[in-house]
Amino acid sequence: MSKRPVRPSNAHDADRLTPAPPPGRFLDSPTFPKQSKVELGNAVQRRNLYDAMRTIRTKRVGVTSEADDWEDLRLAGEAIKNRTLRHLDRYLLQLEESLTAAGSTVHWARDAEEANAIIVGLVNAALATPQGDQASAREVVKVKSMATQEIDMNEALEEAGIAAWETDLAELIVQLGHDRPSHILVPAIHRNRSEVRQIFLDEMGRYGRPAPDDLDSEPVNLAAAARLHLREKFLRAKVAISGANFAVAETGTLVVVESEGNGRMCLTLADTLISVVGIEKVIPSVADLEVFLQLLPRSSTAERMNPYTSFWTGPTDGDGPQATHVVLIDNGRTKVLADPVGRDALRCIRCSACINICPVYEKVGGHAYGSVYPGPIGAVLTPQLRGVASAVDASVPYASTLCGACVDVCPVRIPLPDLLVHMRHKVVEAKAHGRPHADDVAMRVTGKVLGSPGVWAATTKAISGTGAVLKKGRVDHFGPLPWPLSLWTNARDVPAPPNESFRAWYARTHHKDGSPR
Amino acid sequence: MASTPAQRGAGPATTADVGARITVALFATCANDVMFPQAPMATTRLLERLGCRVVFPTKQTCCGQPLVNTGYYDQSVPIVRNFAETFGGYDYIVAPSGSCVGAIRHQHAMLADYAKDPGLRRDVDAVTSRTFDISEFLVDVLEVTDVGAYFPHVVTFHPTCHSLRVTHVGDKPNRLLAAVGGITVRELTDADRCCGFGGTFALKNPDISVAMASDKARHVADTGAEYLVAGDNLCLLNISGVLNRQKAGIKPIHLVEVLASTAADHE
Numbered sequence: 001m002s003k004r005p006v007r008p009s010n011a012h013d014a015d016r017l018t019p020a021p022p023p024g025r026f027l028d029s030p031t032f033p034k035q036s037k038v039e040l041g042n043a044v045q046r047r048n049l050y051d052a053m054r055t056i057r058t059k060r061v062g063v064t065s066e067a068d069d070w071e072d073l074r075l076a077g078e079a080i081k082n083r084t085l086r087h088l089d090r091y092l093l094q095l096e097e098s099l100t101a102a103g104s105t106v107h108w109a110r111d112a113e114e115a116n117a118i119i120v121g122l123v124n125a126a127l128a129t130p131q132g133d134q135a136s137a138r139e140v141v142k143v144k145s146m147a148t149q150e151i152d153m154n155e156a157l158e159e160a161g162i163a164a165w166e167t168d169l170a171e172l173i174v175q176l177g178h179d180r181p182s183h184i185l186v187p188a189i190h191r192n193r194s195e196v197r198q199i200f201l202d203e204m205g206r207y208g209r210p211a212p213d214d215l216d217s218e219p220v221n222l223a224a225a226a227r228l229h230l231r232e233k234f235l236r237a238k239v240a241i242s243g244a245n246f247a248v249a250e251t252g253t254l255v256v257v258e259s260e261g262n263g264r265m266c267l268t269l270a271d272t273l274i275s276v277v278g279i280e281k282v283i284p285s286v287a288d289l290e291v292f293l294q295l296l297p298r299s300s301t302a303e304r305m306n307p308y309t310s311f312w313t314g315p316t317d318g319d320g321p322q323a324t325h326v327v328l329i330d331n332g333r334t335k336v337l338a339d340p341v342g343r344d345a346l347r348c349i350r351c352s353a354c355i356n357i358c359p360v361y362e363k364v365g366g367h368a369y370g371s372v373y374p375g376p377i378g379a380v381l382t383p384q385l386r387g388v389a390s391a392v393d394a395s396v397p398y399a400s401t402l403c404g405a406c407v408d409v410c411p412v413r414i415p416l417p418d419l420l421v422h423m424r425h426k427v428v429e430a431k432a433h434g435r436p437h438a439d440d441v442a443m444r445v446t447g448k449v450l451g452s453p454g455v456w457a458a459t460t461k462a463i464s465g466t467g468a469v470l471k472k473g474r475v476d477h478f479g480p481l482p483w484p485l486s487l488w489t490n491a492r493d494v495p496a497p498p499n500e501s502f503r504a505w506y507a508r509t510h511h512k513d514g515s516p517r
Numbered sequence: 518m519a520s521t522p523a524q525r526g527a528g529p530a531t532t533a534d535v536g537a538r539i540t541v542a543l544f545a546t547c548a549n550d551v552m553f554p555q556a557p558m559a560t561t562r563l564l565e566r567l568g569c570r571v572v573f574p575t576k577q578t579c580c581g582q583p584l585v586n587t588g589y590y591d592q593s594v595p596i597v598r599n600f601a602e603t604f605g606g607y608d609y610i611v612a613p614s615g616s617c618v619g620a621i622r623h624q625h626a627m628l629a630d631y632a633k634d635p636g637l638r639r640d641v642d643a644v645t646s647r648t649f650d651i652s653e654f655l656v657d658v659l660e661v662t663d664v665g666a667y668f669p670h671v672v673t674f675h676p677t678c679h680s681l682r683v684t685h686v687g688d689k690p691n692r693l694l695a696a697v698g699g700i701t702v703r704e705l706t707d708a709d710r711c712c713g714f715g716g717t718f719a720l721k722n723p724d725i726s727v728a729m730a731s732d733k734a735r736h737v738a739d740t741g742a743e744y745l746v747a748g749d750n751l752c753l754l755n756i757s758g759v760l761n762r763q764k765a766g767i768k769p770i771h772l773v774e775v776l777a778s779t780a781a782d783h784e
């Protein structure tokens with residue numbers, strides 16, 4: 001049975017404009033090992049992830065292997081991002097200039113708090129503008145965006161008395177389900193259809209047009225219910241909030257890549273459009289999109305091209321939003337940029353290929369990572385953006401077997417396992433100033449033994465000695481053993497060590513010069 | 518054209534000529550030395566059969582991977598230094614482990630730089646470029662795929678993650694296996710998916726590790742093989758830990774042990 005109730009009773013709902021997410025801050029999340037034990041028991045999520053991740057992985061291989069120049073595209077994507085990051089200061093100023101020239105207003109935010117204050121201010125100002133004879137509802141519609149989730153913008157708006165409505169179908173399911181996204185591309189992947197039906201039946205009516213009473217769990221009918229529910233919000237909203245996949249420095253053009261067209265509705269129907277963009281999203285020129293608009297859809301949804309790609313360069317008279325604002329956020333990114341190893345993570349275009357191929361993610365889903373960014377990229381990015389001081393942020397770099405499957409699929413060639421190891425080193429360095437830890441003791445002893453040939457040779461003798469005693473007792477395998485060995489043996493047998501080490505055998509059978517005795 | 522089973526396993530006309538006069542320094546690896554000596558023993562026997570002289574520098578310990586991958590850089594630098602000193606004088610360093618060879622080639626230079634020791638970096642670069650996994654050494658250096666092995670069993674092969682994606686051994690192990698006399702190799706579903714070992718991962722996140730190992734064990738059992746073959750004993754330890762608990766009746770065996778087997782072993 002799913003551990004996560006379909007409809008949590010939530011006492012705050014009465015005072016709220018939008019469905020309350022689960023309580024608590026990401027920073028206070030349980031550590032990865034702890035939360036993953038809970039997630040492993042979620043049978044719906046296990047099944048959904050096993051099937052969906054396999055399907056998308058297989059599709060990705062198809063659409064990337066058919067492109068003859070795929071490896072060249074990856075090299076180009078890596079090079080363009082590296083060049084941009086090397087001169088980020090210059091490109092950002094150029095972007096500001098172009099955006100301003102195109103009629104957009106640029107705002108700079110150092111962190112989440114500053115960004116949210118700017119956004120709340122902009123929304124308040126836009127809603128205060130008289131719009132015809134009707135007072136506008138205090139609400140905004142949203143294009144699916146990771147940056148706004150990273151800064152927890154919906155909750156900041158809620159506190160300011162403004163309702164933020166998710167319009168991406170899966171984000172809508174998550175929002176109405178009082179839930180958190182578990183994947184950056186398919187955020188409701190942990191839900192199945194009958195759960196979605198129940199969420200729609202229970203919740204839609206409380207926040208807008210209700211779902212039809214006879215709603216079944218056919219995907220097409222669920223989508224139709226969402227369409228009608230959202231249509232009302234699209235047509236009413238005066239303000240839309242988006243992210244951007246790319247921000248072109250040369251022209252001041254923002255780009256949103258999506259599948260459903262709900263983003264396009266937000267981007268075109270509202271009077272005011274506010275776009276929240278991480279500073280690493282800048283690319284130098286329109287020509288660079290030739291590379292990224294091939295890399296992104298093929299790596300992400302495993303399509304040759306996604307259905308909707310929207311470009312806008314400031315407002316156009318009488319057509320679409322008449323006021324366009326761009327909030328450029330740092331929120332830890334310059335700190336990442338300052339780390340010569342860690343900065344590779346800033347190349348990320350949020351395609352989710354590394355998440356889809358990660359065997360660890362496939363088992364536990366996104367909620368175990370204590371961040372809006374799960375999987376390999378989350379495990380290297382979040383602890384860089386937020387630091388490794390919290391228990392959860394110190395645990396996620398270890399949420400990987402370092403199998404390397406992610407490296408081969410990353411469209412911008414981020415060496416994710418190297419960055420994971422780098423972040424583990426950061427965690428160890430941070431721990432060095434705190435209380436000694438069981439890991440520390442074990443690793444320091446291991447270091448002493450393996451760092452000294454004499455101690456190691458003596459250790460091999462001791463292990464073979466144990467093996468000899470066990471052999472006498474006819475023990476060749478161990479079943480369950482006490483802690484800490486139980487960490488291995490709870491579900492896995494382990495063989496007893498042999499009574500002769502290799503080095504002892506070699507010395508017995510060979511002369512020093514390598515000739516057999 | 519594919520050779521017949523009878524032709525396979527016959528080996529080159531004069532097997533001992535292949536590696537004539539080549540001295541190989543064997544890096545047994547720490548885990549093999551004490552837990553799985555059969556693999557370095559098989560490496561020794563096989564290389565000697567192919568005409569190499571196999572020496573075992575006794576100062577060797579470990580590649581440092583358990584420490585590096587847990588984030589303990591300072592503690593791993595002495596291990597890197599010891600490796601470079603121990604193996605510095607040899608032309609060919611060979612280990613029966615794709616993972617350890619991967620760690621040496623991919624991480625030792627980074628650690629020498631971390632230690633801000635240009636002398637060590639020079640030594641490391643010299644030694645890492647001469648370090649090979651046994652499958653690479655056979656195919657690339659000795660230029661042999663039919664090593665004259667005979668292993669009349671049904672097997673399936675798990676290409677371990679680091680062999681594939683760090684050391685880049687490619688299909689060399691598969692080619693070596695295919696040339697073994699008497700063998701039947703069954704294809705493994707999701708062969709390139711990780712078995713869930715991941716060094717300290719198996720202890721830090723044991724439940725996820727077991728969930729992954731169980732998938733792998735299930736796919737292995739589905740092949741109907743008698744033996745599970747791989748080029749890394751710790752991955753085998755993980756998968757066979759589950760298989761053994763389930764009394765699945767499938768034995769783990771290192772690739773090099775299969776390659777070292779001859780018809781005489783089966784008489």
Ligand code: SF4
Pocket residue numbers: 299347348349350351352353354355377409410411412413414
């Ligand atoms: S790290 Fe690479 S593979 Fe992962 S989401 Fe970012 S761009 Fe995609």
